[in-house]
Amino acid sequence: MATAPLHVHPTAPLAARVLLPGDPGRALALATALFDAPAKMFNHNRGLWGYTGTALDGFDLTVQSTGLGGPSAAIVVEELCDLGIRAAIRVGTCVALDGGPAPGAVVAVRAALPMDGASRALGAREPLTGDAALTDELAAHADDEGTIVSADLFYDPRAHERARWAAGGALAVDLETAAVLSVARRRGIRAAALLAVAARGDDRLDAEAIAEAGLRLGRAALAALTPTPA
DSSP states (O other), rough: OOOOOOOOOSSSSSEEEEOOOSSSHHHHHHHHEEEEESSEEOOOOGGOOEEEEEBTTEEEEEOOOOOOOOHHHHHHHHHHHHHHHOOOEEEEEEHHHHHOOTTTTTTEEEEEEEHHHHHTTTTOOBBBOOHHHHHHHHHHOOEEEEEEEEEOSSOOOOOOHHHHHTTOOOOEESSSSHHHHHHEEEEEEEEEEEEEEEEEETTTTOOOHHHHHHHHHHHHHHHHHOOOOO
């Protein structure tokens, strides 16, 4: 008998395809915007809100928040894998490095450098790539595409590290993508990431603009996950 998840407590069916915002509030906003009828709450344990319903494309979809940081994201994706997901797209925010995209830009992640503890604990040492077909679909809806860095610190005082990452061609930094891709690789599911730039230096989006960017991410990710007619 399968062991019940410790952190995700399903109260509705899980879809085989999942969107993974970090923010529980964004999960609710995406469920409101992307389902053609009121969604059923999939999980509310530990404040990790999740929802399942029929999406606007007519197929089942789950939107499940991962929380903040790689360790939380890794737990959620592991438990969703135990429950049966087959494809997942992280839809979150990032902070641009010097010379990177402007706030509001949407970035399709071609590779994530694993500079966070969670992905490195999972064995990641080289850049992590997502599912190629999903990433290509996301890139068609993005303003930019390329390499990002996943780290442990949002307020990172190590200016020299950020300068080194930028000099190496990285566009931005986030907290969860490498952990999501590491678990996906280990568990054999399709995964990719689409990120909105929330800040670059002192230039930052306000709450309304971040919410609008989140909806853009969700719509693009849903399009990437829509099954192709046979």
